[in-house]
Amino acid sequence: MKVRVDAERCQGHTLCFMRAPDVFELSEIDGHSSPLVEEVPEDQENRVVEAVRSCPERAISVF
Numbered sequence: 001m002k003v004r005v006d007a008e009r010c011q012g013h014t015l016c017f018m019r020a021p022d023v024f025e026l027s028e029i030d031g032h033s034s035p036l037v038e039e040v041p042e043d044q045e046n047r048v049v050e051a052v053r054s055c056p057e058r059a060i061s062v063f
């Protein structure tokens with residue numbers, strides 16, 4: 001599973017980071033999220049799916 005965050009959609013709600021802190025990091029500058037990894041480790045996949053569902057901006061995609 002690969003993960004991306006659409007930087008234009010992200011509004012810094014932080015829910016992705018709360019769901020999967022090993023996969024997402026928040027910018028200290030604007031609070032926006034970006035993935036720490038391109039390929040999600042298998043043991044983090046459920047957390048990332050939760051992050052996708054929780055983002056109110058629909059900024060996270062997996063494929």
Ligand code: F3S
Pocket residue numbers: 005009010011012013014015016017031032033054055056057058059060
């Ligand atoms: Fe951004 Fe959505 Fe996370 S708005 S900080 S990708 S919960």
